[in-house]
Amino acid sequence: MKLSTKGRYAVMAMVDIAANSDGRPIALADVAERQEISLSYLEQLFGKLRRGGLVKSVRGPGGGYLLARTAGETRIADIILAVDEPIKAVRCTPGSPAGCKINKTRCLTHDLWEELGNKIYLYLNSVSLADVVEKRVLGTSGEVYRRDQGNTIVAAQ
Secondary structure, X not given: OOOOHXXXXXXXXXXXXXXXXXXXXXXXXXXXXXXXXXXXXXXXXXXXXXXXXXXXXXXXXXXXXXXXXXXXXXXXXXXXXXXXXXXXXXXXXOOOOOOOOOOOOOOXXXXXXXXXXXXXHHHHHHOEHHHHHOOOOOOHHHOOEEEOOOOOEEEOO
């Protein structure tokens, strides 16, 4: 499963606003520059985020965008879903009895991939913008793993 730029950029921009706003609106041009994302692409994404109730726009001089909820209340899954990014690992519609094969049956690995999509959603729904800003999502992702002689995965020293 690959998360497209739409979802990744929306999360990056929302984290930027959460980290830099201090209660004042942030111009998308500033976010675009800091995150190296096209301004026109951000404008499209923020239209969806505004319609999804995740940001508020402030017009005029000194205008820009503010979070509509606190960073602690804004879930990463909400951001991804607001920009129409599906969180799924199967080809067919999750939860649908019809599968993705020509005869509408499910492939042998359907349940495996559907459960992976569920786990990804649950994880992204458990992480808030505040968690990302305050670096509370750091774990073992930065460690390098290798297999030892007994095929047990261990952290490299």
